[in-house]
Amino acid sequence: MTSETAWQELKGALAEVIPDERLIDDPLRTLAYGTDASFYRLVPRLVVRPESEAELQRVLSECRARRLPVTFRAAGTSLSGQALTDSVLIQLGRGWRDHAILDDGQAIRLQPGVIGARANQLLAPFGRKIGPDPASIASCMIGGIAANNASGMCCGTAQNSYRTVRDLRVILADGSLLDTADPDSVSAFRASHGELLAGLERLAEQAQGNPALAEKIRHKYRLKNTTGYALNSLVDFADGIEILKHLMIGSEGTLGFISTITYDTVVDEPEKAAALAFFPDMGATCRATIALKQAPVSAVELMDRAALRSVQDQPGMPDALGRLPEGAAALLIDVRGNDAAELEARMQAVQRVLEGIQTLEVVTFTRDPATYALYWKIRKGLFPAVGAVRETGTTVIIEDVAFPVERLDEGVLALTETFHRHGYRDAILFGHALEGNLHFVFPQGFEKPGEVERYQALMDEVAQLVGVEYGGSLKAEHGTGRNMAPYVELEWGPEAYELMWEIKALFDPDNLLNPEVILSRNPTLHLENLKPLPEADPLVDKCIECGFCEAVCPSRDLTLTPRQRIVIAREMARLEALGEARTAEDTTRLGALREDYRYAGDETCAADGLCSTQCPVGINTGDLVREMRHERAAGMAGIARRIGRHFSGATRLARGGLNAAGVARSLLGTDLMSKASTGARRLSGDRLPQWSPALPRSAPIRVLAQSPSGDAHREKVVYLPSCATRIFGADHQDDETRSVMEITLALLDKAGFEVILPEMIGHLCCGMAFRSKGQFEEASHKGRELNRELLVASQNGRYPILCDTSPCTLQMQEYLDERLEMLEPVSFAHDHLLPRLSVTPLEERVAVHVTCSSTRMGLADKFVGLARACARDVVVPAEITCCGFAGDKGFNTPELNASALAGLAEQVADCSAGYSNSRTCEIGLTEHGGIPYRSILSLLDRASRAS
Template identity: 80%
Template sequence: MTDFTSAETWRELKAALSRTLPEERLIDDPLRTLAYGTDASFYRLVPQLVVRPETEGELMTVLAECRARQLPVTFRAAGTSLSGQAVTDSVLIQMGQGWRGHEILESGRAIRLQPGVVGARANALLAPYGRKIGPDPASIGSCMIGGIAANNASGMCCGTAQNSYRTVRDLRVILADGTRLDTADPASVAAFRRSHASLVEGLERLSAETRANAALAERIRHKYRLKNTTGYALNSLVDFDDGIEILKHLMIGSEGTLGFISTITYDTVVDEPLKAAALAFFPDMASTCRATIALKQAPVSAVELMDRAALHSVERQPGMPAVLKTLPEGAAALLIDVRGNDDDELATRLAAVQATLEDIETLEPVTFTRDAATYALYWKIRKGLFPAVGAVRETGTTVIIEDVAFPIERLDEGVLALTDIFHRHGYHDAILFGHALEGNLHFVFPQGFEKPGEVERYQALMDEVAQLVGVEYGGSLKAEHGTGRNMAPYVELEWGPEAYALMWEIKALFDPDNLLNPDVILSRNPTLHLENLKPLPAADPIVDKCIECGFCEAICPSSDLTLTPRQRIVIRRELARLDTLEDQATEADKARMTQLEEAYVYHGIDTCAATGLCATQCPVGIDTGEMVRQLRRDRSLGKASLARRIGGHFSAATRLARGGLQAAGAARAVLGVNLMGKLSTGARRLSGNRLPQWSPALPKASPVRVLKRAPSGAADRDKVVYLPSCATRIFGPSHDDRESRSVMEITLALLDKAGFEVILPDMIGHLCCGMAFKSKGQYDQADHKARELNRELLAASQNGRYPVLCDTSPCTLQMQEHLDERLSLMEPVSFAHDHLLPRLSVTPLDERIAVHVTCSSTRMGLSDKFVTLARACARDVVVPAEISCCGFAGDKGFSVPELNASALEGLAEQVADCDAGYSNSRTCEIGLSQHGGIPYRSILSLLDRASRSAQAN
């Protein structure tokens, strides 16, 4: 740790902050400081204290207390930054739930956002207006507005015209001295000009001096013809002469070194609704670059370059075009994106692009597609390149991405020169890709630092790259990823002494004590980029390919409670590293390992929903939940005999569970909801949280007798095998819901209405897909139950002749992954959409409803069908934003109720005016009802209420 404090100083700081912030938002334990302090870069610094202020006032208090003790602070949003700008060994200020505010302005022509809003969420808010924010980084599904603005991140389509610098309208900022400025408020601006006259006048002085220095001013203008995030935004000094405007634009791209952006107002841009894309293949890089230069004048939205090595890295992934494997060495590709507001405009633009490419040799005819799935696949190829390299690297090495820009007219020379440098330094696995229209290239390569000579090899590479790009070609060493730590030692090389000195003057005006993110952007340490390198030791084959990019975090239900998938992996790696020390481990190492292991039980294992939703966001499909289930297996080996007994007497176990529900219902009737809740909470506390938490949403017991009177009809009826899950055989309708039928009753009635003959498997009370055991780590019993079920379903369906409907989505996914491929296994949404809607006459109900797309539905690709089905049945359908996994996870809503509560934070506000909610998992519906404040039911209930038999017409 940097030698600027004592242990007593940290105790004093925490004590001082605890007078304003609750203890749970002042984090200094070994597990969470390491987990929360890790970002997507290849650097590791562990903060002494992680603070989660929820308001501007709290943040100002944190800054004041740190300033009083001369303690540096670093601001963190999503931690997807790649250049080491969001790590610290001092105080890390992390954005939590209090920073997710937003406001649509002027019918979508502008949007006001707090820094904790995910970029994709901002675009979802703007979508109804046909608008979007200008910046569009590849990580927009997980990165936050605070990071987008602080790094001046751009992306595929925005170029330099629509980045944050060009589209910022106003900011609210908090400076190092705790002063707040709102540039949209004339009173705030006037007060700031009085209180900070020296800062405002200093900026105006620097602007006048820079514009008077013709050579420097021209150099700045030249540098910003390209994408450029190296150093501070010196273009603000030549673009503006007013101190407030200069300040506003200097904050963009300042990486938290000049102040904190608490709110940003963007002028939005048009989001053209019609999109087409082509993957164009060229025989060599020279022709690829000629095509790029030609396309610069064409009506394209984006042109993404990928070299042959980049295409190699993804060619074997599922769904990739077969042609990728047949391309010759030396070939390259351009992903060309064209958009329009209507069919005629799109057609005209496509024709212009085709004409532009007519005289340039391609390996195949250039064909544009408007098919949504193919279009998405092309962009998936491009966006997955960086993590894909990480996935194929040697275990124990990291992956490094750098981000440069060449003048577009010299792009082909630059690419060849860059490739030659990599090969000369032995980096034969490096790949090149990037935003070709801007001359912006990303180069990615695996790098180990453990072996002798590797740090020196990396340093020699970076020295030569910096000289080539920044000096010989006059390009940008950091085009869009921010300077960070890994390029801070090279800022002066690129900009020259005069401009570099100007940057230090700017830093001194804003932060004279150098307490805001020191060593980021500007550093006096020439070897900063070689220090505090992150170890990535082998920890578990399931997750060893993780590069800690953080793409998984936005949808994790425990992200605001304990750890995210990335953070669970970080701790597993640290435990693995400590374990390898063996005899070299100090007493401090051993104590640290014990602390991490003990804390990981709750933070890492118990509070993981383990639904696999993280794998849908991971570019290489890592399911961190699978790692957690394996850990649960290791911890529950002594319970295998109990699992076997339950599995062997499963019908009795479900009867016992129904009996428990009946007893709970009787107690509820006698004691009332409030007293029942208090008694349950008290009993759970006394048991050390071993007893499950009772919930007012706990339903009645399910009346399984309904299965004995399954409908039957004419022999010529189409047949379907119906498998009620163990959840629907246990949990019946809710106590307070007007829908008094169980899921089984609804399903049977609906199937009868649609004209199906229902076949029920034998031994139905004994059957289970195995998920209930697998989620606890009891793999052997899970496999045993799956084999039993497989046998019975094959018999009932006549070896797959008839489709099988399971009324619970997670169970269906489990069966699809483990049962015989001959079985056609469907859950409620897919079966209703594909088989019931065509047989029914549906009249949408005059209701406003909410739908919850379960994790399993998302993983099965059913999100669109889910919403389509709901919209066929109801006038108004709400899909709550930022509610992904509900966190109930089978029984965790009872055993770890805080996970369910955290995952559904904000749900009640979004569904407050809905009549009811609908989903396709009975256990999920319990938690949703509890925290949504409205009854949640099976989606089949909605369809049943909105439909009648088509034969009745």
Template identity: 65%
Template sequence: MKPAYQQLLNDLRPLIPADRLISDELRTLAYGTDASFYRLIPQLVVRVESDSEVILVLNTCRRHGLPVTFRAAGTSLSGQAVTDSVLIQLGNGWNGHALLDDGAAIRLQPGVIGARANAVLAPFGRKIGPDPASINSCMIGGIAANNASGMCCGTAQNSYHTVQDLCVIFADGTRLDTADPHSVNAFRASHADLLQRLTELGVQTRANTELAERIRHKYRLKNTTGYSLNALVDFTDPIDILKHLMIGSEGTLGFISHITYHTVPDPAHKAAAMVYFANIQTACEATMALKPTPVSAVELLDRAALRSVETMPGMPAELRELPDGATALLIDVRGTDPDALAANVQQVLAAMAHIPVLQPAEFTRERKTYDLYWKVRKGTFPAVGAERVIGTTVIIEDVAFPIERLADGVLALQALLQKYHYDEAILFGHALEGNLHFVFTQGFDDPAEVQRYEAFMGDVAQLVAVEYGGSLKAEHGTGRNMAPFVELEWGSEAYGLMKAIKHAFDPLNLLNPDVILSDNPKLHVENLKPLPPAHDLVDKCIECGFCESVCPSRRLTLTPRQRIVLWREIQRLASTGSQPERLRTLRKEFAYAGLDTCAGDGLCATQCPVGINTGELVRHLRAEHQGGMPKAMSKQLALHFAGTTRAVRVSLRTAHFVQSALGTPAMQALTRVAKPLSGGMVAHWSPNMPRAVGSATHERITRHSTANISTADADSVVYLPACVTRSLGASLSAADVRSVPDVMLDLLHKAGFSVIIPSGIDGLCCGMPFNSKGLFDAATQKRNELLEALNTASDHGRYPIVCDTSPCTQFLRETAQGCALNILEPVSFVRQHVLPRLNITQKSERIALHITCSATRMGLADDMLALAQACADDVIIPASITCCGFAGDKGFSTPELNASALQDLKAEVKGCTRGFSNSRTCEIGLSEHSGLDYQSILYLVDEVTASREGV
């Protein structure tokens, strides 16, 4: 660390907790990486938790003359969230929201994920205006700071036009809340010079007729190049000017600590059509005709974009049959009710009636087809990323043309891409706004490739900004990527205005310098990010960060993106032989942060544009680090698995005996001390540690073995009690002390099923506990043994098979693809086969529901919610919880992962009486961190159902 930053760190230590002052090599690299193709490694990362801490850090940095950059989710594409100085990162305390005026407005802290804000507003039929493609991952702070828009919001519903109020912390540490009259009055007094300067700039700009008209013209387009100069012509009150200048300022004018949006309607009824045209010109003619109609979105896709996705599973067959040059428009229409939707569709069809199409336009309201059309549109960018040459990066640029010149602009862009041999490039975009994205792959490890990119971007800037009067950045923000071209686009007079604005807010130029405004003409081709090969499982990663919002370790150590970033760097250093000391440090620190605290839940793959499951990488790395002893031990455990489960039950009984003698606090203290001394062999003791499953249950299981298969009939079902439910019973505090197998057997008998349990069940296991540790041979052995037993028990697939635990079912399905057995998860089995045989009496009760990561990956979230709602009239799903982080046995060995993943759970389930899930180990951690007793949802179903007459 440089001396100036060491002194800064020393000054911050009394002000900020040590664990939130980050200067080690591993985390500064990980936390300093964003979605752009630039790399700068911060000297210091400071995680702040409140306005007061932001003010402390800004004041301290100002005293040292050190620049700062703010970071929310890091999904920005233009390099606006990287720095080699001080990175101020949002901590865990920025997730607050407040509904105003029955959802007509919403006040949001900058750490709220955009999709979460919309989920809060959904019951009111409202949403926030901005709708960026990254809305499931990006945060409100970035949405506002970049003036992000998207596919439906256009220019009318972006942050600039829907902001009501905001709270800003300025470079000098002053805080202004525009919703608070006292704060506004105090600011008018303390910052009269700044407000006077903004007033003067507004007067001068409005008086300059030519400049004012140029500004108005520029913002008829989507435009995020430079500062929001329209604030100077749209408003006269300097507070209003200030408020709107903050939108799109990319952290260069201040820190937005919360924002209040006017919300917009979100019509429930939707229809879409994929309409094909012979060429770009005809598609653009159709777009012009659609402009005055009630369309929600019109997305243009050129032939290359359609070709990039045409071979993906589930894509419409007609994509492969389109001629060269064909262009598609995805047209989305919405309405407040079915009649309004039908009327809007008719207006759209009438507007296009005179335009030739390759196939008649047909709108669908059917959800599956509607979603398929949007899958085509959203799949284009990742398709290019997935097919790129390893070591290159995928670049997505976004420009906007005046819509009346869109067709010519598209053709000119295509010509430029051909000139510079970007043969894989695709074009798509928000046609109604003249907004086009073009995606291409680019290597930066060869100086000649960097020169090609530099020359290409120079020509793009000249074409779009000068020849067509468009905007170089329509919605991705200026960043470092377009900072050298801002003056080219706007002209010297407007550029001078921008410099005056920056100086008025930040005279020392300490807030995100070189972003938006820069005197460096080569800034956009400096500090380029390396993407060396790291592992076949993750080499397609484009470091977008979409995975981060669902990762249970995101607030403890690393996210999937950060694990990949670090492994790439470790592999780069290993291959070059450079910086051996740094390599040793990264390897050592990665063992805990990268491997030990990864839950391996695979949720990252559900959000990843190219389908990467970082947990698979972690498992393979764990396998590489296994020595001979663990592998030999795993083989013995697999061979003697019945003895292993018996040993678990004996250990539980012994531990509970000790706990009853010492008391829970003393037991927890004892295990905390013993855990490191034992090399991790002693587990974390949870107050909700389950009882051992009793011998009576095991005798009952044995009675249903396949010895009785000869009596099986059409009402037979094969029941697989997982090894975890055969060992771990109910917690000591549980009202219902039955084990999960007892509940499942009671429920199946109540529904009239004949139950078959595979013979030798005590020695059977799906193999997942071994697989998660990288012990793949043992995992395969146990899985194959189980499949053979299930095949016999089900009479070669004649009878359905139900497992009582979601993770085991998911693992079997995932690793035994092609198997003919019908293996069902408990939720899907109960909904399909059990409930139709029973009468349900719904309880009037508020319950909490945890949808496990395995259920999510199997697409069962809606089924699980529906099952819970059939049993109880008030079901709460905690919004902040994705995976609980218990991860099999990690809740015992690495309890801090479980605690971090569930840190908000208790507050979110307040008012609930009980909790339910479908994984016994997950329920242990959920109970510990919620204050509720969590059990399998099977308990709830059994409680509210009764046998139906005749069954």
């Protein structure tokens, strides 16, 4: 047990080089940041966020001096418990996202904080991609991909990190740095660490000199295999540097820290087709798989009948899924080519291979992007399908094994029988068939008596079956972690297992790097520190804590992510449920969590719903936050009601405030105004809003008083300016001096539309401003008012309705009468304005911000397409998702907006202007982008003329 003094000394020593805000030890954030996607829980004592190699070396040095274990953490999407600790957790932040394209895309150098999908985005212009393609690639980071030797659906064993790594920068347990791409670094390392390299070379000679062991190692890596260390490095290489480089791949942070990896990239063939082939039984499915091993396919994904049944009732699924007989199975066959002719030849080759194998339907390939995407949606939806229907309080376990492909049918049958024999009849089976790699997914509880023992009995039998009887892999691609550490020796045998311990001792003699991961002498490690998943709220109880939501959350670098908000909500619910059984320590902890959650969980949540677009089970964590706001906002209901009943006056007051701010700005100047606002906000305890230099003029509401043209031949459209565009006009510094309302009316007139304005327009509001603050009753009231007026104005839905603000449109689509055709600027401009206008693209480089609401409405492609129709060069800043302005949070919680838009200015520096479809978002984008942001309708208006 480490003394409290040692922890205080560690934090004090680290504070000399790392700011206090990056040394985290409070109850809320240690629990939140220490949670990963596995079914284990350990709470770190200290979370450290070093932003450079030098800082990380200092952390390792100080921890080593006090013999404190350290665990490295990337995105935390790992499933086997390898990113957990109750000691020091090193978490990657913004300082680890650098990248460089090498050799015209033939290679790419990446820091560990880069998200996998971002790497492929960078390589796309070169027709290349990284080899690994895990299902979590849109969320997981390069550090985790390399440290787990993650593979995926098209990667196989030929394109994983082990096979495609070119070079590494590695920091070892003693703080030393090796850059394998730098001859000077290699030479220095040979001099300083000759004993380590000699030890590795000795182990290689030992392995290569033992024919039986060498053959066993080669056999194991013909399969997908992430169980234990990469012993194939001992038979593939003789030089210590090369052995070290390849041992780091898949070492799960137990041998060192990969600070940079250079990948040799692979071809990303642009032409794609897929077929969903149905077979009468698993035997025929496996025979087809073996035959396809020799075919020119990119992926072959196996799905059993239970797996298909789990998704067959979801929207958009093919009718054929529901008609399949019991015992049937399917293969998703993916074929790719560099051009249409090559793709066609490969599809025909696959058809020839399948001749003579019975199928339930004719195998037909599709090149249609929508159908292709649907097929992959079926495959990728299998894991969450189980998570969505599991009993509350249970977790979802995914076991990841590999059989020799020639024995796949036997292995499937034996494994299925094993699961059924232990009572796991809800398990579904799917996997990467070409590699014999199968995933079994099943719900598992640990709270009821006998459940832990049942799980242990299952795992013991699975390990014996796969690892010994079939000579397969117990972990094909998810990493050993804690989950399979007790079984490594069973799979590999004593001789190979001792080699692994020798490797660990050479790199980490004090056993301080991620101890108990990969190697453990504890036979029940996989049954300890199991994660509680208590009932918290029906809105989020189906969360499986996978972390897929985190990459799109605007507060991810500031406070908490959606997953982390749910983790804390669950812990508070668990402590509350203890009631009288709660100890004094529990009560103190609950109070601290509630207090800290108000800012970290509530005030800094944009509640934008983007998390639901990435969540496997569709959870919108913003709904949970709004419910919490609703519970706390009861005392403010009267004020909300008065504002709602006098909404026109409230907007007039807001415009008056903008005019007053404009006068003060002209008198004081921007710098003095900013200082005065910051000081006043600080004195108020952050209750006063923060003035922004991008705060615009007030909107000229008088423009809505124009009379209709009365032209009976004109097509009619109802125009609803949102309350935001009725308040906020043009930016003070922008060349575009018209308000959104003026631009919209001019554009509609140019396109030949007759504009209908709803009655009492100044009083109308969609209710989102109230709903976002938890004032659901007033939000519903304003929604009913608006619904009534829009039905009248549109003649019960006869005419489309254009709202000039995207988030408001989404709100109305969700809550108003289905007869109303609600369109926001992008969809209306793309579908209704472009066909009526003559557009000449401007010779400008412009930026586009796709708002969170546009993403949720599926308008991202239309948004970019519209911009490209109007400008020659369009920039869509990478990794900028929601701007975090969130209505008024840009004024009241400005740090959220600043954090969400960090890095925007660099990406749009050479753009003339930016365009979006939400006036409040544009205020924050203007401030942090350094260029004016306007409505996308302004760009269309500038680039078009009447046809």
